Amino acid sequence: MVSEYRSPKSKYYTYIGIAIFSFLVLLPIYILAIIALGDPSQTVAAYYPALIPSKFTLANFIKAFSGYGSVLIAAFYKSLETAFIVASLAILLGYHAAYGLSKLSFKVSSILIALLFFSTMIPSLTIAIPISVSFLKLGLYDSAFGLALAQELIVLPLTVFLMMGALQSVPKQLESQARVDGAGFFQTLYQVIFPLAIPGVISAFLLSWMMSWDEFTFAVILSPVHPTLPILIYFDSTARGDILTATSFSLLVTLPVIVLTIVLSKFIKGSYLTAGITG
Amino acid sequence: MLIAPAVVYVLYLAFYPAIESVRGGFETPIHPFSLYNYHFVLSTFGTRPILNTFIVTGAALLLQFTVAFIVASLLSKPFKGRSAFTAIFLIPFGVATIVAAVIFHDMFSAYGGYVNSFINLFGFHAIDWEATFPKALLVLILADSWKNTPIVMLILLAGMSTIPSDLYSQAMVDGAGPFQRFFRITLPNMAGFIAIALMIRGISEFNIFAMALLIFPYQLLTTMTYSLFDIVNPDPSYAAATILLGFVLIFAVLIMIYRSKYSRVS
Numbered sequence: 001m002v003s004e005y006r007s008p009k010s011k012y013y014t015y016i017g018i019a020i021f022s023f024l025v026l027l028p029i030y031i032l033a034i035i036a037l038g039d040p041s042q043t044v045a046a047y048y049p050a051l052i053p054s055k056f057t058l059a060n061f062i063k064a065f066s067g068y069g070s071v072l073i074a075a076f077y078k079s080l081e082t083a084f085i086v087a088s089l090a091i092l093l094g095y096h097a098a099y100g101l102s103k104l105s106f107k108v109s110s111i112l113i114a115l116l117f118f119s120t121m122i123p124s125l126t127i128a129i130p131i132s133v134s135f136l137k138l139g140l141y142d143s144a145f146g147l148a149l150a151q152e153l154i155v156l157p158l159t160v161f162l163m164m165g166a167l168q169s170v171p172k173q174l175e176s177q178a179r180v181d182g183a184g185f186f187q188t189l190y191q192v193i194f195p196l197a198i199p200g201v202i203s204a205f206l207l208s209w210m211m212s213w214d215e216f217t218f219a220v221i222l223s224p225v226h227p228t229l230p231i232l233i234y235f236d237s238t239a240r241g242d243i244l245t246a247t248s249f250s251l252l253v254t255l256p257v258i259v260l261t262i263v264l265s266k267f268i269k270g271s272y273l274t275a276g277i278t279g
Numbered sequence: 280m281l282i283a284p285a286v287v288y289v290l291y292l293a294f295y296p297a298i299e300s301v302r303g304g305f306e307t308p309i310h311p312f313s314l315y316n317y318h319f320v321l322s323t324f325g326t327r328p329i330l331n332t333f334i335v336t337g338a339a340l341l342l343q344f345t346v347a348f349i350v351a352s353l354l355s356k357p358f359k360g361r362s363a364f365t366a367i368f369l370i371p372f373g374v375a376t377i378v379a380a381v382i383f384h385d386m387f388s389a390y391g392g393y394v395n396s397f398i399n400l401f402g403f404h405a406i407d408w409e410a411t412f413p414k415a416l417l418v419l420i421l422a423d424s425w426k427n428t429p430i431v432m433l434i435l436l437a438g439m440s441t442i443p444s445d446l447y448s449q450a451m452v453d454g455a456g457p458f459q460r461f462f463r464i465t466l467p468n469m470a471g472f473i474a475i476a477l478m479i480r481g482i483s484e485f486n487i488f489a490m491a492l493l494i495f496p497y498q499l500l501t502t503m504t505y506s507l508f509d510i511v512n513p514d515p516s517y518a519a520a521t522i523l524l525g526f527v528l529i530f531a532v533l534i535m536i537y538r539s540k541y542s543r544v545s
Contacts (some may be wrong), residue, residue, distance in 0.1 A: 017353045021346075022367050028382045028425060030368065031393050049396050073486055093285045100281035112282060119293040121531050123486045125504050129513055130296035131302065153293050156285060158491040214375035216489035221508065230377040230489070237381050237493060247385065250378040261373030265366040 031253075036060055036251040040244060064245040071232065072249065078144050078230040079213060085148035086212035087205045090159040093152075094204060095197070098163030099189065116157040122146050124217040126155070132221050142225045150218040155208035162207070166200020167193070206264055212259055281302075299523065303517035320507070324485035328498040329522070335419060335491075335499065336484040342424045343480060347431035352465075354432075355439045372429040380493040383422035387494070409496055419495040423487060431476045438472030439465070474538035478531060485527050500526070 039055035065072065101109045131150055132141060140146030170193055178192040179185075194201070219228045227235065229249065236246035305312050354365055360507065371379065386393045389407040399405065409415045450460050466473075488501040495502075500523045507516035 002542050011358060014353055014356060014358055017349070018364050019349055021353075024366060025368055025371060025425075028379070028386065029374075031386055032378070032382045049393055051396060051400075093288060096281040097285035097363050104282075106394055112286060116284065116289060119289045121292050121527060122297045123482075123501075123520070123523050125486065125488060125501050125526055126300050126524045127293060127296035129504075129508055129516055130299040131292065133513065134296075149292065153289065160285065210373065214377075216375075217486075220489075220505075225342065232309060233375075233377050233381060234489070234493065237384060239329055243381075243385065246381055250381050252373075254374050254378050257373040257375065258370055261369050262366050265362075265369050270333065 007258050008076050013075045029258075032251055032254065035244070035247045047111070060244045060248045064242075064248040075227055075232040078223075078226060079230075081144040082148045082151065082219075082228060083209045083212040085145060086151050086155060087209040089148065089152050090155050090208040091201055091205055093156060094159035094163045095194070095201065097160050098167055099193070101160070102164060110199075113160075115150065116160060119153060120157050125221075127153075128218050128221040131218075135222060142223050144223075147219060147223045148212070150213075150222055151215050154215065154218075155211050158211075159204045159208055161261060162200055162204040163197070166197040166204075169200075170196045203264060206260060210260055289473045300517045300520050301524070303514050304519075304521040306514055306517075316515045317522075320503070320518050320522070324498055324503050328500050328503045329526075331497055332485060332500045332526070334416065335423075335487060335495075336481060338416065339420045339423050339427075339484050339487075340477065340481060342420055343428045343431050344476070346424065346428050347435050347476075350428070350432050351435040351439055354436055368432060369429050371426050374426060376426060376489045377493070379422055379426040380490040383418060383425070383490075384494050404427050409494070412497055415495050415497060419487075419490060421492055422494060423484070426490075427480060427483070431480055434472055434476040434479070436471065438469040441472075442468045471538060474534055477537075478534045481530055481534065482527055483524065485530065 034053050037056050037058070037060070038053040039057050040060070044092070101112060105110070128150065135141040135146050138146075140149070173193060174196070175188055178188045183192060213230075214230060216230050216234070219231050224231065230253070233246050233249050233253065236249065237243055284423060303370070304316055305314070306316075322380050354361060354368070387408040389395070389405065389409070392405075392408070395405040406414070408418050446464050446468075447460060450464055455463065486501055487499065488505070491499050492505070498506075500519065504516050504519040504523060507519050
């Protein structure tokens with residue numbers, strides 16, 4: 001810990017600082033909630049909207065759903081489908097890659113990790129356009145699976161790092177013991193090591209699910225006809241759409257992810273994000 | 280080999296399209312190699328998008344690192360309720376980029392914006408936040424920093440926890456004040472972590488896209504690429520994408536040099 005040597009007074013400063021920053025973090029969420037739930041006459045229709053509205057209504061949601069229900073459900077389903085494909089594929093590719101990397105010599109594995117990390121440096125926008133051209137030929141354009149394949153690029157390096165961390169905590173002797181007891185290579189891989197890496201697998205799954213749920217760049221270029229939820233929100237918040245609809249949808253998209261973030265806050269650590277790059 | 284699928288995947292879907300993009304940038308329907316696309320892009324948009332991208336990146340990194348350092352040093356001390364507050368600070372990390380853009384768009388809109396409503400309490404008049412470049416820039420940077428400071432904060436927090444507290448107590452015995460301790464102990468010992476945070480954030484700052492589409496009515500490299508994407512021939516958009524890729528790679532190389540120069544070998 002950085003400073004254990006401080007005057008008792010500094011504790012109050014800590015709380016004051018924390019309170020100010022908590023307020024700033026929560027303020028935009030509060031405003032999202034009051035626009036979505038408040039009466040329009042007190043929010044978007046007022047020149048100076050009330051900071052604390054007195055009239056609340058569900059009309060915004062009802063209006064958003066009634067005019068738009070089928071599109072919303074389609075977008076919701078597409079986001080969900082894409083996110084699940086992305087997360088499952090991330091586990092499938094990431095688990096094997098992490099296991100393989102843990103067996104290789106340091107020199108070879110660091111080159112491969114550098115390659116993976118380098119792929120995250122290429123701007124999504126740079127590769128999204130060539131990908132969209134080749135997806136048009138392959139018939140993957142505008143499909144959930146095609147979009148998932150592209151989004152996988154963003155989550156894969158992080159998943160591999162997370163998995164490597166999870167595999168490090170599995171004792172090495174266990175593997176050799178299983179082999180001595182007659183378990184085959186794949187049996188060891190799936191029935192002995194995998195169950196022990198489950199906590200890491202779950203956090204990697206949820207993190208990549210979350211990143212896909214939020215992803216914008218690939219989604220807007222590869223799947224504009226049948227949009228995912230973030231794209232739908234974007235279309236609604238431009239001139240053509242309705243800002244109240246966009247805000248209601250935003251609240252719907254945000255709530256599950258906020259819950260997920262709080263649940264995951266134990267797993268989302270700076271050391272994971274930097275794993276494989278440090279040292 | 281078990282790694283092969285992941286490596287082939289990345290090569291095929293990241294590196295191959297990137298090369299394709301660079302190649303396409305130099306291609307026109309008539310000539311296999313020409314600089315026409317670059318001339319076209321620069322004569323249509325000028326150098327303004329490049330300059331704007333640099334201003335946004337620099338300003339956003341400055342704000343995010345300042346706030347992240349303050350919050351991380353607050354959270355690095357043990358106090359009651361620390362884990363609960365850490366969870367609160369993580370919330371923006373989970374909010375989708377486009378949602379953050381929508382919220383800040385609502386907060387700063389000229390008509391019915393909450394910020395105007397707030398400054399009206401103090402007797403000021405409403406401000407049209409998107410009317411001029413500096414004001415729109417401020418809104419974009421605030422929105423982006425709100426969403427992304429948590430990541431920087433987490434990385435810096437991880438870095439701070441690796442510094443042994445003995446160093447601080449020794450420095451205090453030797454009479455070093457808080458600023459001296461920050462610049463002489465905290466910063467040099469965290470160079471590796473700072474480099475990683477700069478790398479992760481700097482690259483995404485160059486790529487800022489969803490937010491800029493919604494709340495920044497001026498051209499950036501990304502929004503320029505996107506508006507070129509709609510025209511019939513994709514080649515000019517490849518050229519724009521290549522310019523973007525070039526700047527990102529230069530930035531990444533600079534950070535790597537910084538890291539190898541100042542970071543301790545651990």
